[in-house]
Amino acid sequence: MSPRKSQTSLPPRVPFPQTPETAHAWIRANGICVSELARTNHVSRAILVDLLRGQLRGLRGSAHKGAIVLGLKADPVSLVGTAR
Numbered sequence: 001m002s003p004r005k006s007q008t009s010l011p012p013r014v015p016f017p018q019t020p021e022t023a024h025a026w027i028r029a030n031g032i033c034v035s036e037l038a039r040t041n042h043v044s045r046a047i048l049v050d051l052l053r054g055q056l057r058g059l060r061g062s063a064h065k066g067a068i069v070l071g072l073k074a075d076p077v078s079l080v081g082t083a084r
Contacts, residue, residue: 013041018071020052026071041069 014023014037027034034052038045047066050056058067067073 013069013075014071016068016071016074020054020070020072023070023072024052037069038066041065043069 014026018026027037034048035045038048043062043066047056047062048070051058051063051066051070051072056063056066058064058073064073068075
């Protein structure tokens with residue numbers, strides 16, 4: 001039997017930094033569905049769509065998490081060691 005391909009083959013996040021336009025282009029170029037990206041990162045699809053349309057800024061809560069997933073904002077966890 002060959003091992004089944006797991007769903008971890010999808011990239012977990014769009015690389016930072018992005019604008020809404022470049023994030024959308026990256027998602028399309030890589031053949032990723034926005035719904036699947038939302039499911040794998042536990043974010044509402046509507047939030048991701050609103051961020052891509054520029055209707056949300058991603059300041060707090062789920063919108064902030066969605067902005068990190070789309071590469072619109074840097075992940076604060078990855079910035080911990082970079083502060084002086």
